[in-house]
Amino acid sequence: MRSVILVGRVSGVRADLVPDDLWERVAPLLPTAPERRLRHPGRLRVPDRTALAGVLYVLRTGVAWRDVPAETMGCSGVTAWRRLRDWTEAGVWPRLHAALLSELHRADLLDLDDCAVDGSHIRALKGGITSAPRPSTGPAPAPSTT
Helix, strand or coil: CCCCCCCCEECCEECCCCCHHHHHHHHHHCCCCCCCCCCCCCCCCCCHHHHHHHHHHHHHHCCCHHHCCHHHHCCCHHHHHHHHHHHHHCCHHHHHHHHHHHHHHHCCCCCCCCCCCCCCCCCCCCCCCCCCCCCCCCCCCCCCCC
């Protein structure tokens, strides 16, 4: 496990994990928090910035979700994982990616001459479209015994 240096805190959030400029880009893309029930409201919701710090902590250190230090991060790994799941279902990450690419393009800092595309997360369909004959993958016919 890599060691992580604690640089500072911004209202309970590690400043090195969620700097202000990153938070200003991410915050508008996050879905609104659900309303608390009046009766039996449960625990207070962990702030989104704290949960994002927990997610980024896991990504930077490679620790398991259960090993996120709640005392240091301000939330448990389970809370960070659930928030990541909710944000993924809400489509936050593709919107953030598009916003960052647009920002880089406007600043003329986007250079697509050297880029790589990784398709390891996309399902590979069997077969595909081809005009070539496909070799049989079945067992070869048994030799004649007569």
